[in-house]
Every structure is written in structure tokens, then in C-alpha cells.
Amino acid sequence: MAKDATRAPAPLRAAQAGERESREAARKTGRIVARFGQHSIIAADDGQEYEAVRRGKRLDAVVGDRVSYTLHHGSAAIEAIEPRRNLLYREDAERTKPLAANVDQVAIVFAPQPAPQREFLWRAMLACAAADVDALLVLNKIDIESPAARAAFDEACALGARGLCVSAKTRPAEAREALDRECRGRVTLFVGHSGVGKSSLLSLLLGERLRVGELSQRSGQGKQTTTATRWYPYEDEGALIDSPGFQSFGLHHLNAADLPGWMPDFAAAPGACRFADCRHLEEPDCRIRAALAAGTIAPERHAFYRRLLDEGESSRLRSPRR
Numbered sequence: 332m333a334k335d336a337t338r339a340p341a342p343l344r345a346a347q348a349g350e351r352e353s354r355e356a357a358r359k360t361g362r363i364v365a366r367f368g369q370h371s372i373i374a375a376d377d378g379q380e381y382e383a384v385r386r387g388k389r390l391d392a393v394v395g396d397r398v399s400y401t402l403h404h405g406s407a408a409i410e411a412i413e414p415r416r417n418l419l420y421r422e423d424a425e426r427t428k429p430l431a432a433n434v435d436q437v438a439i440v441f442a443p444q445p446a447p448q449r450e451f452l453w454r455a456m457l458a459c460a461a462a463d464v465d466a467l468l469v470l471n472k473i474d475i476e477s478p479a480a481r482a483a484f485d486e487a488c489a490l491g492a493r494g495l496c497v498s499a500k501t502r503p504a505e506a507r508e509a510l511d512r513e514c515r516g517r518v519t520l521f522v523g524h525s526g527v528g529k530s531s532l533l534s535l536l537l538g539e540r541l542r543v544g545e546l547s548q549r550s551g552q553g554k555q556t557t558t559a560t561r562w563y564p565y566e567d568e569g570a571l572i573d574s575p576g577f578q579s580f581g582l583h584h585l586n587a588a589d590l591p592g593w594m595p596d597f598a599a600a601p602g603a604c605r606f607a608d609c610r611h612l613e614e615p616d617c618r619i620r621a622a623l624a625a626g627t628i629a630p631e632r633h634a635f636y637r638r639l640l641d642e643g644e645s646s647r648l649r650s651p652r653r
């Protein structure tokens with residue numbers, strides 16, 4: 332007779348195990364290819380697409396994530412997210428949100444209009460360095476003359492980024508060729524302020540595959556603005572990711588002590604600081620301040636670094652768990 336009263340009767344145990352097994356068997360793998368708010372789309376390995384429901388905060392998958400999922404009445408429930416190679420964050424109105432995962436490079440798009448902000452470029456480059464992905468600067472709309480945009484481009488290239496100058500509108504064939512050379516075989520995330528021409532450049536590479544249905548009319552201006560982050564397979568197993576314009580890269584999660592290592596001009600400053608925990612602000616015998624005095628670090632770059640430290644401080648005060 333049954334000696335272990337806590338165990339389910341044999342037939343029930345078998346049924347439970349069977350259910351578990353069939354659930355495991357029903358588990359499939361795919362990639363998150365679109366994300367809008369709380370909704371996302373999974374492309375199964377066979378190419379079929381499913382709308383996915385999020386199951387709790389832990390399973391907050393972003394575009395580029397490889398996931399396993401089960402199907403329930405035609406929609407997918409994410410069961411697990413595979414470990415990420417990297418993760419990039421965007422930042423809006425004091426909130427940091429994950430943007431995309433598992434990318435090889437970030438195309439940082441900017442243009443004479445809307446006016447380029449070099450701090451956006453610096454932040455984007457820092458985010459790339461911290462996530463260990465390559466940065467590709469793309470100055471678009473070169474049909475519009477702009478010494479300020481050129482200066483921001485040259486300055487950022489001097490910090491070690493690769494760069495392209497293109498016009499999606501007046502020199503589409505050249506733009507297509509230059510981008511294709513940089514993007515085939517790699518996963519490229521396109522970022523930049525709204526209106527700089529990210530989707531225009533992507534449509535040169537993708538043609539009709541760019542989802543026009545996911546572009547909405549921006550009121551008053553008659554412009555199309557991207558509302559979802561979307562992954563498009565591209566040549567040689569590469570991919571192109573379009574993203575909605577945003578103001579800034581999220582850098583609050585970074586450790587202040589690591590910042591100089593991710594800023595090429597700071598990293599190149601020779602020597603050592605007297606204090607191991609030097610913050611490179613007012614401390615004596617500081618290699619960064621010496622480079623600043625010698626002119627190899629620009630005052631604007633040191634002011635940028637100081638702002639990042641201040642932001643880090645205030646965000647830690649706001650959320651002590653970070």
C-alpha cells in the first residue's frame with residue numbers, strides 16, 4: 332500500500348510529469364524583433380512571428396534578445412531570456428529603459444537639422460564603450476551645409492570613432508553603398524534624435540521591408556516618426572535595428588570609477604594619480620588634471636565628465652538600491 336502519504340497517487344504523478352514534459356517539448360526558441368511599450372514580437376526560428384506577453388519583470392525582454400517561449404492560443408509567453416552579450420539603455424525624462432541587446436555596433440546618426448548636440452555623441456560613444464560595442468558615426472543630410480555638424484563629426488572621430496558623411500535624400504546610392512559595407516554581417520542598432528534620418532537611411536538598405544505600417548504621422552509637421560524598436564534581418568546574417576528618436580543614452584547604471592577608462596582622451600592620459608580612489612576633480616597630483624592643464628584633455632570634456640559624476644550622484648540619491 333502507499334507508504335508516502337505526501338506524494339500524489341501514481342496516475343496523477345504521471346500526468347503531472349507528462350504535462351511538464353509536453354510543456355518542455357512545446358518550448359521553442361526565437362528572437363525579440365519588435366518592442367512597443369509592454370508588447371513585443373518574437374520571430375520564431377522558422378520565421379513565423381508571434382505577439383508576446385511579458386511574464387513578470389524578470390522576463391523584460393528587449394529587441395535582440397534570444398528567448399524561449401511557449402504558445403498559448405496563438406500568442407507567446409516568454410519563459411526565459413538567454414544570457415545577453417550586451418545591453419544598451421536609453422534615457423527619457425529621468426527614466427532609464429533598456430533599448431536593445433546583443434548588438435555588434437551602434438550607428439549614431441546625427442544631422443545639421445535637428446541641430447547636432449555633441450554631448451549626445453559623447454554620451455552615445457561612452458555607452459558603446461561601456462557595452463563593448465563599436466560606434467559608427469553617421470552624419471546625414473550633408474546636402475545641408477553646416478560647419479557646426481562637421482565640427483562635431485571631426486571632434487568625435489578624433490576620439491576614435493569611425494565615421495561616414497552621407498545624404499539619404501540627395502546621394503542615396505552612395506549612402507546605401509557606404510552603409511552596406513559597414514553593416515553587412517553585423518548587428519547594427521541605429522540611434523539618434525527624432526528627425527535625423529534613421530528610417531530614411533534604413534529604407535535605402537531594406538527597401539519595402541521597412542515597416543511603413545509602424546510609422547505614424549507626426550502631427551502638424553507631416554513627418555513620419557518611428558514608434559517601435561524593430562529588428563530587420565540583413566545581408567550575411569547581419570541585422571539592422573531601427574529605433575524611435577530619443578534624447579539621451581542611459582548612463583546612470585555605470586560606475587563612476589570606470590568612466591575615465593571608457594573615454595579615450597582620459598584613458599590616454601599618462602602617469603598615475605596620487606590617490607587610488609582619485610575622482611579627478613580637485614585632488615592633487617592627478618593625471619587627468621595634468622592632461623587638462625597640458626591641453627590633451629579639452630575643458631569641455633572635463634566639464635562633461637563632471638556632469639556625469641553629478642548625475643550619477645543624484646540618481647544614486649534618488650534610488651539607493653542602484
Ligand SMILES: Nc1nc2c(ncn2[C@@H]2O[C@H](COP(=O)(O)OP(=O)(O)OP(=O)(O)O)[C@@H](O)[C@H]2O)c(=O)[nH]1
Binds near residue numbers: 475527529575
Ligand atoms: N535634406 C535632407 N533631408 C533628409 C535626409 N534624410 C532624411 N531627410 C528628411 O528628414 C526627415 C526625417 O527623416 P526620418 O528618416 O523619418 O528620421 P528618423 O531619424 O527616422 O526620425 P524618428 O523616427 O522620429 O526618430 C524626413 O522628412 C526626411 O525626408 C537628407 O539626407 N537630407
Ligand SMILES: [Mg+2]
Binds near residue numbers: 530556557
Ligand atoms: Mg524613424
Ligand SMILES: [Zn+2]
Binds near residue numbers: 609610614617618619
Ligand atoms: Zn586623478
